Amino acid sequence: MTFDSKPILKNLPNLPGVYRMINAQDEVIYVGKARDLKKRVASYFQKNLPSPRTRMMVSHIAKIETTVTRSEAEALLLENNLIKSFMPRYNVLFRDDKSYPYITLTGDEFPRLAFHRGTQRKGNDYFGPFPNSVAVRESIQLLQKVFKLRTCENSVFANRSRPCLQYQIERCTAPCVGYISVEDYKHDINHAALFLQGREQQVMDELSEKMSAAAERMEYEMAALYRDRMQSLRQVQARQFVSDFNVADADVIACAELQAQVCVNLVMIRGGRHLGDKSFFPKNADGCDMETTVQAFLEQHYVAQAMPPLIIVNVAIETAALEEVFTEQVGRKVKINTNPTGDKKVWLKMAQTNAKLALQQRAAQSANQQGRLLALREALDLPETTERIECFDISHTMGEATVASCVVFDRGDMQPAEYRRYNITGITPGDDYAAMRDALTRRYKKIAAGEGKLPDLVFIDGGKGQLGIAVEVMREVGLPDILLVGIAKGEERRxxxxxxxxxxxxxxxxxxxxxxxxxxxxxxxxxxxxxxITGHRARRAKARTHSSLEDIAGIGAKRRKSLLTHFGGLDGIKNASVDEIAKVEGISRMLAEKIYQELH
Structure with missing residues (x-):
């Protein structure tokens, strides 16, 4: 039955907001935003829609829901959240990369240079984002070499009695043992921050002045130190700086297409340095033009994400609305350039080349994986329909912190988003059969109940015994027809x-x-x-670092920190008397007695 849009359109306001297209199965098939809801939704019901993809989507509409927002910027945020929640069939979907890595300089008395990913804390300075962790670690190594900043954890820093190896190899000035004053270390931190902000010439000028002043005072060793630091900075500039780029911070975005596959390549330039690039492969992009793909990337990538003042793209899109939204979001002017010239055009061409190369590599890898799958089908006499393969493994250390894993191969590649881990409890430590039974039962009970996809083939990492357990579980949950294969390691596990x-x-x-x-x-x-094994190690590490103080009622993070700081560790608390514990700020006599009893 054709959807009647007239009653909906009649009541829609001329206001900004978000609309959701829903099919007969009550599934959200498309989410969009609009500056004017009435005009935007009405555009889908014109007689001659140019895009076959849009015509197909409209043919499945059973109802439309809308949400009015205060501004287009708010509509963009809501649209992005709804796309992440519903993963609609007709929205171009990009992987959520909210956890880009950063370099941080902590707010300690002697700030620490560190790798950071996740929520940013007040008091620390953050520089980035970087396209990947390798770029961050390389930059940290360069900064260590030039500015000799500490990278150790505070717990290590506070308990040093002599310099560590980093001092011996001239990667740190040993502030932990007082080999450098707070003021001198602060100068080094300021220089590192200026360098990360792209103000490297200011650093060079200051170092040059200090070198000259030291030479005049006949402090030749100090002058040589500044000279060496300047030489190191020049080497870094030669390796990383974009000398012909007249903007300190910019993102260069190029979209390319090959054999119906689409790739968006993002080149990051921060502080005048080329930090690297990253390729994105969207889902649901079949039949989409490049304008729609790039528009979707900009909207999904930069919502709630740090962005530079200049974004260069290789596709002519409507930029005014996005510029307005992004400017409002970050509180400063953001420019989207779709027609770059000069050096910017050269960098855009490089991004296009990167996107094409990424597509070629992906196509070659896909063909290789398809060939491997065909060979496996023939060798094991599997049905031609065998596509989805799941594999289980168990990891533990002498029965401690047992974890089972399930990984998925489907659509010609590994599917990390569908991986699952299972923490195993309530079994005899080291009983791999019981662990496998637990993991398989939990996994396939849900699938038998209609939650999730049924695999064509299941690999069990183990021999006949593990395979026997898998056969029993599949019978119990009502999935006896799934093909099961046990993989036994060869002689000497080779x-x-x-x-x-x-x-x-x-x-x-x-x-x-x-x-x-x-x-x-x-x-x-x-x-x-x-x-x-990564899940097992994380679980084991968490168990081993768990403090017995955490199990005592009335001891929160603040009191726990006060106790550990006062006594220098858990052993110090155990050796303390009730009276000594009660002297700690925030610890009453009654609570001190409780702590003493729990620890003895």
Missing amino acids: PGLEQMFFAGRATPVGLKKDHPGLHLLQQIRDEAHRFA
Whole structure:
């Protein structure tokens, strides 16, 4: 039945807001924003829609819901949140990269130079974002070499009695043991901050003045120190600075298409330095033009994200509304340039080349993975419909902090968003069979109930015993038809000698070391192992760093910190008397007695 839009359009206001297109199954299939809701929604119901994709979407509309907002900027934020929540079929979707890495200079008396990802804290200075963690760590190494700033944790810094190796290799001035004054260290911190802000010439000028002054005072060792620091800075400039770019901070964005696949490449320039680039591959971009794709990227990428004053793109899009929204969002002017000239055009061409190369590499990898999957089907006599493969592994240290992992291979590639970990409790420590039973039961009970996708093939990292457990679980949950394969490691656990066990077959199957199907199996198995062991290590580390103070009622983070600072650690608290504990600020006599009893 054709959707009648007239009653909806009649009551829509000429105000900014967000609209949601919903199909007959009550699924949100598209989310959009508008400066004028009435005009924007009405545009979908014209007689001659130019885009086949839009016509297809409109044919599935069963109802429309709208939300009025105070401004277009607010509409953009709401639209982005709704897209993340509903993942609509007809919205171009980009991966949410809210956790870009930054360099931070902490607000301590002797500030620490550190890698940071996540929520930013007051009192610290942050520089970035960087496209990846490698770029951050390389920059930290350069800053250490030039400015000799500390990178150690505060717990280590506070308990040093002599300089560490970083001082010996001239990467730190050892503020932990007083080898540098607060004032001199502050100068180094200021120089590092200026450098990260792109004001490197100011740093060079100050260092040059200090070198000359030291030479005049005949402090030649100090003058040589400043000279060496200037030489190091010049080397960094030669390696990283964009000498022909007249804007300190900018993002260069290029979109490219190859064989119906789309890629958006983002080049980041911060403080006049080329920090690197990152490629994004959107979902649901079939049939979309480049303008729509770039528009979606800008809206989804920069909402609640730090942005530079200049954004350069290779597609002619309407920029006025976005510039207005972004300017309001960051509180300063943001310019989107769709027709760059000179050096900016050169950088845009480089971003386009990056996008095309990323597409070519992805196409080659996809073809390779498809070939491996075909080889695996033939070798194991699997149905031609075998596409989705799940693999399970167990990780623990002598039964401690047992974690099971499930990784997914589908649509020709690993699917990290669908990976799952299971913390295993309530079993005999070290019982891998019980751990596997627990993980499989939890996973496939939900799938049997209709939650999630049914796999075509399940790999179990283990031999006949593990496979037997998997067969029992599948019968219990009502999924006996799923094909199960146990992967046993070869002699001396050497790769290439794996054997595969099938339910109902007496003899295992082995593949040659150079068999493409074996390479796919190893890739999936190794990914399951990696995912399990990282989860296990995190759980084990958390358990081992858990303080027994956390289990005492009435002891929160603030009191715990006061106690540990006062006594220098948990052992100090254990050795203290009730009277000594009660002297700590915020600890009453009654609470001191409770702490003493809990720790003894």
